[in-house]
Amino acid sequence: MTNTSDEASGSERDRFASYYAAPRAPWDIGRPQRAFLEAGDAIHGRVLDAGCGTGDLALWLADRGCTVTGVDFLEQPLAAARRKAADRGLAVNFLQMDARALGEIPERFDAVTDCGLFHVFDDEGRTVYVAALEKLLEPGAKVFLLCFATDEPGTHGPRRVGEVELRRAFGGAGWAVEALEPARFEVVSGIPGAEFTPGGARAWFATIRRV
Numbered sequence: 491m492t493n494t495s496d497e498a499s500g501s502e503r504d505r506f507a508s509y510y511a512a513p514r515a516p517w518d519i520g521r522p523q524r525a526f527l528e529a530g531d532a533i534h535g536r537v538l539d540a541g542c543g544t545g546d547l548a549l550w551l552a553d554r555g556c557t558v559t560g561v562d563f564l565e566q567p568l569a570a571a572r573r574k575a576a577d578r579g580l581a582v583n584f585l586q587m588d589a590r591a592l593g594e595i596p597e598r599f600d601a602v603t604d605c606g607l608f609h610v611f612d613d614e615g616r617t618v619y620v621a622a623l624e625k626l627l628e629p630g631a632k633v634f635l636l637c638f639a640t641d642e643p644g645t646h647g648p649r650r651v652g653e654v655e656l657r658r659a660f661g662g663a664g665w666a667v668e669a670l671e672p673a674r675f676e677v678v679s680g681i682p683g684a685e686f687t688p689g690g691a692r693a694w695f696a697t698i699r700r701v
Contacts (some may be wrong), residue, residue: 511555513697515529515543515567516677516684522547523605525636525673525695531668532697533634537598538626540589545582547572551603552580561581567593585613590618593625602626606675608659609637609648616659624664627700632668633660634697638675646685651694669697 526533526547527675534556540680542560560582562568564622575582585595589607597668602623611619623633640650657667665681674690 511645514678514681515608516681517675518544518546519619519676520546520561522550523636523676524635525693526550526603526605529634529695529697532632533601534590534604536597537601537603538592538595538599539603539605541604541610543567543605544573545574545584547603547605548582548584549574549578552582553578556601559585559595559597561585561587561589563588587610590615590622592619594621598628598631599626600628600631602631604606604633604635604637606636606638606648607655607689609651612647612675618658620665621664623626624662624700629700631700632638632697633700634695636673636675636695639672639692639694641672642687647691656694656696660696664701666699666701667696669695670698671695 516643519580533551537551537556537558539551539558539560542548542562545560548558548560548571560571562585565586568586571582608616608619625635637651637656638648640652653670656670660667671694673695675691675693676690677684677686
């Protein structure tokens with residue numbers, strides 16, 4: 491759920507860094523979000539985990555036999571992810587970079603996982619991000635995306651995303667939205683920054699195919 495914009499203000503970067511400096515960030519639940527666990531074997535091959543944080547999803551995918559690259563804009567969570575990978579004997583390529591520049595990665599992928607990244611972008615950032623993803627994916631490859639939904643009450647936390655907004659972002663000729671289902675974004679209860687709907691913030695889980 492990390493903001494990856496290199497244009498983010500110093501205060502914003504400090505805010506996200508402070509979450510990771512705490513004993514636990516609100517979204518760092520110690521395992522992949524349930525929506526990705528349920529997607530299971532649909533995520534396979536060469537996978538890019540965009541906004542990987544401390545690496546739980548990337549490592550779960552690697553343990554299932556995927557070849558995984560994880561990207562985040564902060565070194566602090568990436569260092570934690572690399573420690574976890576070493577402890578578990580898993581090979582994951584973790585990179586520090588701006589997610590809007592993902593198209594510069596000299597690889598192509600069969601899938602992208604986005605767990606809480608899309609909803610941090612403004613409208614312009616979304617356009618740049620989606621264009622970068624388009625460069626990375628072969629036809630038939632898929633994006634698996636979990637983001638906060640407008641059904642989540644209040645304004646605390648990340649920007650909420652409506653169904654129309656999500657479909658519009660991936661509405662170009664290069665994309666087909668295969669599935670868009672209500673989901674939950676689980677957080678660590680009882681810590682500052684995690685005051686959302688009981689059971690997890692209301693979210694969307696989208697499966698989007700590159701055509």
